[in-house]
Amino acid sequence: MVTHAHASGSPGFDSSHSLVSGDVRRHNLELVAGHLVEHGPSSRSQIAEGTGLTRGAVTALTRLLVDAGTIREVEPVSAGGKGRPQTLLELAANDVALVILQLDADEATAVVASLAGDVLFRTADHHGRPMGDPEPVLDVLATVLERAVAAAGGMQRRVVDVTVVVFAPVLGDPPVVFGDSDMGWGEVDVLGGLRKRVPGLPGSVSLHSDAGFAAMAEFDLIPGIRDMVYLKSNSGIGGAIILGGRLRTGAHGLAGGFGHLPMDHLGERCVCGQRGCLVLVAGPDVVLKSAGLGEELETAGLGSALGDLTDRIARGDARAVESFDAAADWVARALHVLSRTLDPQTVVLGGYWSVLADRIERSFAEHAPVSASPGSYLPTIRAGQLENEATLVGAIRESRKRLLHEPLEVRLI
């Protein structure tokens, strides 16, 4: 998503003024490059129209980007046989690649993408979820990373950015995994472990938690929304809060960790020290076990077992339906707490919950306070459109944005 936050406060301001301040100029370069990322080859007038910049500003900015080698002119095309053919501009950075590395409680995935966001290569390996031991998991993560770097090399592309995304909270500088109950992890230095295994790790490398990326990717698909709560389940339960169009991570970066909302004070003790956390009463392990899929979870992994669960629910299998609906009641209660606290316009349910959102929505309506008439403060409940791909889509978008933040430097990284 391109943010139209012009420093002057109004689009189309005087172009000579736009070149006075370095910050404003960099922002406007980012707008031009961002337009080409979003829309592909475009004429100068299309860029002006799309960004709200004046035609004169676009001419000056594109000249700088062409000189830096970030964009280039392509063969003029005739505008429908009428008028003068228009020269189109496109991103020139065809020799660079972005790598996204995603780790969940089931497998490690690596994706090679172009700066335009196209996925060029994808590979994944199961890690077998060895509880409490990060080393074999980091081995698998390093293996898929090496495969992705080799694939990029085979396509004559340099890897300029590696984004590592994990299913657990990430804190600190340098960033580390803060701990995760689904894997029995305490603090784990994922980036340090990767550097040790993959010497000369290319480009910039960063570590992020997955839910924020997934939430922003879903948010961008809903027109006119400002305030959204994202709640998802695949590896455990996670979430994110978007208020006023911005991801809010809180004072310690832990906002959105809904898996450890203490729901049942008489419930089982959680590794976090509380009782009856949402992940213990509605997480994938408890739902799969009570649906009779505990053995499939152990042998075939989380993805396969969750796929089987959703198939069984679709067929009306009584045990699967009963198991999921019991969890859906807890999720619905958590959503009422979040709705009272944050008053979002919408709630998006992601991961495997996206195909079962109607069951959670039904429970949410059943638990609604009688004072809440339809259309009053209650948010709408939506199924995530990107399902399990939301994190990758969001991570690719953020990586592109980060690189284009300094559009004149893209080729120098």
Ligand SMILES: [Zn+2]
């Ligand atoms: Zn907990």
